[in-house]
Amino acid sequence: MSEIETLLAQVKLDADGLVPAIAQQHDTGEVLMMAWMNRDSLAETLATGQVCYWSRSRRSLWRKGESSGQAQRLVSLRPDCDGDTLLLLVEQTGVACHTGHRSCFYREWREGDLAEIAPPEVSEAELYGKA
């Protein structure tokens, strides 16, 4: 059995063939983002060591950092107890969020509203070469 088959035997894809994947910076513990993987993106991630998701909106493989340069190198892959979620420990180049924030979770619920708790590190224009 190939590596991806062995892994997929222990990972449950949902009705759409997807599994949620949480990306966490391996050394600091920051939770960076959550996205989705399918069989092909998982196979590519294992083969290359660079995280590849499945973009539900574009319906295509999403090689993280492909357009922004903000790639994720896979350090460790951990399925949860029932195999329906993945935790990816990664080495994040630059920022994870398309808004230029290090993490997509940059807002916190405080006293009945959302407060920004971290500033963006780069502008979206810089990230996507429109600066």
Place this chain on the structure above:
Amino acid sequence: MSEIETLLAQVKLDADGLVPAIAQQHDTGEVLMMAWMNRDSLAETLATGQVCYWSRSRRSLWRKGESSGQAQRLVSLRPDCDGDTLLLLVEQTGVACHTGHRSCFYREWREGDLAEIAPPEVSEAELYGKA
């Protein structure tokens, strides 16, 4: 507008009325588990400060720790950039996983197979009062 309405205006529930929620221990950064919330579980969590999920298998509110005692006190709630995932920083009492492991992510993909990287801290029998 009530607190829950204000929050729900910025959180996108999926076609089933659910949003994935990642629980992370607030001080150590451990990612403990991922589960789902709906409108009612989110409202209850905000109201009580104790994390309540929606159990997709039981189709009912899942007050974390209700049967095991392993509750989660909410420390911070952070929606992601597009509002379709929540990060919950929590104070976890005991273990998060029904297997008795501190985290549900206790297995790692190594050399083509899954390796257990942390032992259970309690037995399932102890957790659910069958000891």
